[in-house]
Amino acid sequence: MKTRLLRIAVPGLLLGLCSLYFLVPLIATGVFSLWDGADRYNLSAYTQLFHDPGFRDSLLLSVRLAVLSVVISLILLVPTVYWIQLRGKRLRPVMEFIAVLPFVVPAIALVEGLTSLYTGPEWLVGSPNFLIVAYIILALPYTYNALDVGMRSLDIRTLSEAAQNLGANWPTLMMRAILPNLIGTLVGATLLTFAIVMGEFTFANVLLFNTFAVYINYIGQTSGTQAAALSLLSFTITWLAMLGILLTGHRSQVQLGGAR
Amino acid sequence: MRAVQGVLIIGFFAYIVAFLLLPSGEVLFGAFRGEHGLTLKYVDQLFEPRYLHAFRNSIELALATAILGGLFGTVIAYLTLSPRAPTWLRTGVTSFSGVAANFAGVPLAFAFVSTFGTMGLLTVWLRQQGFNLYDTGFSLFSLSGLVLTYLYFQIPLMVIIITPAVRGLRREWREAASNLGATPWQYWRYVGLPILLPALLASMVLLFGNAFAAYATPYALTSGNIALVPIEIGNVLSGNVMSSPQLGQALALGMIGIMAMAMLAYTLLQRHAARWQCR
Numbered sequence: 001m002k003t004r005l006l007r008i009a010v011p012g013l014l015l016g017l018c019s020l021y022f023l024v025p026l027i028a029t030g031v032f033s034l035w036d037g038a039d040r041y042n043l044s045a046y047t048q049l050f051h052d053p054g055f056r057d058s059l060l061l062s063v064r065l066a067v068l069s070v071v072i073s074l075i076l077l078v079p080t081v082y083w084i085q086l087r088g089k090r091l092r093p094v095m096e097f098i099a100v101l102p103f104v105v106p107a108i109a110l111v112e113g114l115t116s117l118y119t120g121p122e123w124l125v126g127s128p129n130f131l132i133v134a135y136i137i138l139a140l141p142y143t144y145n146a147l148d149v150g151m152r153s154l155d156i157r158t159l160s161e162a163a164q165n166l167g168a169n170w171p172t173l174m175m176r177a178i179l180p181n182l183i184g185t186l187v188g189a190t191l192l193t194f195a196i197v198m199g200e201f202t203f204a205n206v207l208l209f210n211t212f213a214v215y216i217n218y219i220g221q222t223s224g225t226q227a228a229a230l231s232l233l234s235f236t237i238t239w240l241a242m243l244g245i246l247l248t249g250h251r252s253q254v255q256l257g258g259a260r
Numbered sequence: 261m262r263a264v265q266g267v268l269i270i271g272f273f274a275y276i277v278a279f280l281l282l283p284s285g286e287v288l289f290g291a292f293r294g295e296h297g298l299t300l301k302y303v304d305q306l307f308e309p310r311y312l313h314a315f316r317n318s319i320e321l322a323l324a325t326a327i328l329g330g331l332f333g334t335v336i337a338y339l340t341l342s343p344r345a346p347t348w349l350r351t352g353v354t355s356f357s358g359v360a361a362n363f364a365g366v367p368l369a370f371a372f373v374s375t376f377g378t379m380g381l382l383t384v385w386l387r388q389q390g391f392n393l394y395d396t397g398f399s400l401f402s403l404s405g406l407v408l409t410y411l412y413f414q415i416p417l418m419v420i421i422i423t424p425a426v427r428g429l430r431r432e433w434r435e436a437a438s439n440l441g442a443t444p445w446q447y448w449r450y451v452g453l454p455i456l457l458p459a460l461l462a463s464m465v466l467l468f469g470n471a472f473a474a475y476a477t478p479y480a481l482t483s484g485n486i487a488l489v490p491i492e493i494g495n496v497l498s499g500n501v502m503s504s505p506q507l508g509q510a511l512a513l514g515m516i517g518i519m520a521m522a523m524l525a526y527t528l529l530q531r532h533a534a535r536w537q538c539r
């Protein structure tokens with residue numbers, strides 16, 4: 001009887017303590033964001049943020065960078081992964097090596113190499129668009145992995161041959177046969193890239209561009225309550241993106257890069 | 261129209277060469293580039309006390325969070341996967357892990373400042389109860405605080421990556437062991453742990469690399485005032501310290517060296533671990 005009780009009590013206590021560790025910071029951040037000095041609690045931190053043009057500008061910049069990174073990386077990767085599955089099987093080890101490289105060369109090391117290699121042209125390195133170049137690399141392991149797994153679960157060869165026998169050219173084949181079967185994969189890859197870019201700090205901070213994460217850090221130097229409010233907002237964005245991925249059924253996707 | 265496909269594929273590989281391979285090469289060789297030909301001057305600088313200190317701090321931090329995160333993550337994964345655990349617990353832990361493993365960087369830093377900072381809610385509440393957290397030698401803005409903060413993304417990451425291995429521990433093995441008279445301790449010592457060990461080590465190596473490369477979290481917590489390798493590289497890059505750009509490349513080279521060893525160890529261990537998982 002006693003051991004039986006222990007067998008339930010010990011795991012329960014352990015899991016309870018762990019969930020405290022994970023929940024208390026979230027609750028504390030929520031309460032802290034509502035704090036307005038002394039015993040006053042209100043939404044002033046949030047209203048001040050919404051009236052700050054810097055908030056809107058940085059959030060919009062990050063959204064724009066995220067959308068462009070998603071679009072460009074899909075345009076580059078979808079045909080490549082498709083081609084490797086169909087004909088370039090020998091190139092698969094090369095692709096796997098490329099997909100591991102962003103872990104081996106972390107963001108802070110890559111930005112070191114990028115800045116010393118590319119000092120121009122000004123329209124590229126002087127504008128926030130330069131960040132897209134790096135973000136596509138950051139997201140590469142996840143995008144590649146998602147597309148690779150997604151395409152492998154399809155019978156790409158049969159699908160392609162059937163479409164071509166019916167007279168489809170390459171764009172028709174892609175648009176009407178391959179991509180519609182990959183919707184779940186594409187949504188998963190998109191959301192993951194989106195979440196990575198929305199939280200990315202390293203590149204933007206070193207290259208001095210005012211993205212959302214850089215803005216949160218900047219606010220944090222002056223107002224703790226507003227920083228707490230922004231942290232909650234950022235957590236909500238991540239949460240929604242991950243929820244979307246879970247709903248599309250790609251629960252095994254792990255993230256290691258992005259905003260550490 | 262096939263030409264479009266060709267152009268995009270060539271475009272992809274050109275992109276990788278231009279923005280991943282060449283910059284990596286630039287870091288690897290740039291560290292040896294002196295004013296007059298090759299030099300070891302900058303790599304030698306890594307052995308100055310200041311940078312040795314940064315490497316030691318980074319390694320200690322990564323090791324501590326890899327081991328602690330690995331242990332807690334494995335125990336959580338094991339407990340939630342056990343047949344006695346209710347389904348809601350399992351789905352809850354899996355979903356939350358997916359989110360929390362991604363909740364890092366600046367927002368995480370400020371969440372912890374709101375909780376454990378000098379004015380944080382938990383710190384203030386504990387002080388009202390007569391316990392001063394900062395009297396114990398703990399500070400959120402030192403290594404101990406970083407360990408506490410990193411665990412917030414390390415533990416969930418461990419739960420995600422160790423789950424397949426824990427699921428691979430078949431119930432039949434445990435039943436067979438106990439039918440042959442093994443105690444639970446004996447089961448773990450001679451069956452469970454040896455099977456789990458390669459996957460456990462592989463996952464911890466991954467956690468190590470994950471923590472070692474972190475920049476945003478320590479930067480936001482300490483405003484860039486802590487001796488860690490990524491922070492030192494950032495300081496050289498943004499000109500906060502007087503030093504030549506090659507020093508930044510030498511630091512990055514050291515970092516890539518450690519990350520490469522970690523990934524190699526991971527690959528080898530993972531290959532070993534996969535024997536029990538492929539089904």
